Amino acid sequence: MSFGFRSSGSSGLLSPSFGGLGLGVLDGTSERELTLPSNVLPPSPRNTDPEPTALRNRALYQSVEPEPLTEDPTENESEVRDLGDVQKNFVKAFVEAVFVGSFLKRRTNPSLAPVIADLHTLREEEAEEEFPITPFAIRTALNVLNAAFNDIDASVPMPAIAPDGSGGIRIEWARDNRNVRAVIPSRADQRSFVYHIVNDASKLDRLSGANLAARLREVIL
Amino acid sequence: MPDTDSSLHPHIYRAISKRGWYDVIGQAVTTAAFEYRSGEQEISVVKTVNCTTERCDGRLNTCFGEFILETDRVRELGLRVEDDDPDMQAYWENHASILGIPVNPDTEEEAQRAEDLRTFLARIARLHYDRRGRFEQPTT
Numbered sequence: 425m426s427f428g429f430r431s432s433g434s435s436g437l438l439s440p441s442f443g444g445l446g447l448g449v450l451d452g453t454s455e456r457e458l459t460l461p462s463n464v465l466p467p468s469p470r471n472t473d474p475e476p477t478a479l480r481n482r483a484l485y486q487s488v489e490p491e492p493l494t495e496d497p498t499e500n501e502s503e504v505r506d507l508g509d510v511q512k513n514f515v516k517a518f519v520e521a522v523f524v525g526s527f528l529k530r531r532t533n534p535s536l537a538p539v540i541a542d543l544h545t546l547r548e549e550e551a552e553e554e555f556p557i558t559p560f561a562i563r564t565a566l567n568v569l570n571a572a573f574n575d576i577d578a579s580v581p582m583p584a585i586a587p588d589g590s591g592g593i594r595i596e597w598a599r600d601n602r603n604v605r606a607v608i609p610s611r612a613d614q615r616s617f618v619y620h621i622v623n624d625a626s627k628l629d630r631l632s633g634a635n636l637a638a639r640l641r642e643v644i645l
Numbered sequence: 646m647p648d649t650d651s652s653l654h655p656h657i658y659r660a661i662s663k664r665g666w667y668d669v670i671g672q673a674v675t676t677a678a679f680e681y682r683s684g685e686q687e688i689s690v691v692k693t694v695n696c697t698t699e700r701c702d703g704r705l706n707t708c709f710g711e712f713i714l715e716t717d718r719v720r721e722l723g724l725r726v727e728d729d730d731p732d733m734q735a736y737w738e739n740h741a742s743i744l745g746i747p748v749n750p751d752t753e754e755e756a757q758r759a760e761d762l763r764t765f766l767a768r769i770a771r772l773h774y775d776r777r778g779r780f781e782q783p784t785t
Contacts, residue, residue, distance in 0.1 A: 546665065555683055586665025586677030589685075594677045598668065603764055605676065615750070619760045626764070628757050 533573040535580040540566065542585050543593070550587050558591040558610040564631075565593050565608050571633020578645055597644045604639045606631060646727035649692065649741045651716040657690040657726060657741055658773060661709040667772060667780045674712055674770040676763035679746065687742035688766075690714070690726075694774065710780070713773035714766070719743055722765050 543565055547557045573580055583605075584596045591610030596603065604620045608631065616631040620639045629635040649657070659678060661667065666678035679688055694711050716726050724745040729736045746763065750756040772780060 549664075582670055584665060584668035584671065584675045584677075586663055586675055588677060588680045589663075589682035591683075594665075594675070594680065596668070596675050596677070598671050598673055598675075601768070603676075605760075607760070615756055617756065619757070621761065621764050624761075626757060626761050628753055628760070 533576060533580065535582075536569060536573040538582060539569055539573070539580075539585070539595075542582075543569075546585050546587065546593070553587070555587075555589060555591040555610070557587060557593060560612055561591060561593045561608050561610050564616070565595065565606070568606055568608070568631060568633050568636055569595070572636035572640065575633060575637035576640060576645070580640060581644065597640060599644050602643045604636070604643050606636055646730045646742070649716060649726045649728050651720075651726075654692040654741075655716055656713050657692060657716050657719070657743075658694045658711040658713055659688065659690050659770065660711055662707055664709055664779055666712075667709075669780055669782065672772075672780075672782055674767045674772070676760070676767045678712060678770065679743075679763040679766045681746070681748060686748045687744050688746065690741050690743060691739050692728075692741055693739055708776060710772065710774040710776040712770040714770050718769050719766065722762060722769075724762065724766075 543562065547562055550557045581597060581599075584598075586594050586596070588594050588607070588609070592614070593608045594605055595608070596605040602620075602622045604618070607615075607617050607619060609616055618629045618631055618635045618639055620627060620629075620643050622643060629639065661678070663677065666675055667673070668675050681688070691711075719726050724743050727742055727744060729738070729740045729742075743766070747755040747759040750759050775781065
């Protein structure tokens, strides 16, 4: 049994599949609506190693590699025993497909796509670290970035995105002696905020897309 | 712990363990470079560097290079720069620490103070050595 996202030939599209069947009908949308056009997730301009980045981005949407069919009955039994994990992985991949699909459909600011690509690259890079980026941090970052960028009509400069060393994410914009950053912790019970500073005068605001957009307009744009 | 002698060590070096610690597009150090990892209460630095790709003075498995900071300018921010205590088990002559950034801030004021200090450290830090050529400005 195989599932995940597959490249659909020369078009460069990535589409989810499960044993060869489309997923779209399961949430009442068409499979076409869940496909991810290649141009919405371009290679990150921060990554100076384009080939591994492309591979990582591709791997991100192939949560589970298809396994070859086997004639060995013991291997098939093993596959049945692992069905629980397969189902869990499928649900995880499916939820991500729906989430990313619906997320990208709402996207209006073209500055957002490379930021999301870099965010996912970071998650991949940190996956094997002692403190990998947590799902909470990724989810929060996506929500805040989406809300903020879509609240801004202008092009938004590419931020620097870095792990905080404890499973959270720091997203930073700088211009001369002006800085804005979203500090996103690894867990919901930790402090999250939008920080900005102009020369030596700083302030913390509650983390939200609206606050981030307001500070970016005021300090960076 | 004894103060690091800035006449002997006018510069200290922060090993770069994450690519995101340097903003390639803006060619600037990011504040993430001065964030505590889980359980840390100080920012580790070294007093001298003699790096090659085979040998890392930061003793890190993954190191992208070093940032350089002026020892006295770090102190001017109200932070301390101290050598390792010779009596401690993990003593290393070349190691020092930046201390004074609030750890696990309880209040918004403390959190803001911590972010201010990280901002100022990032502003005075410069890229010293780009070991893997990852931080060159993109040409396109």
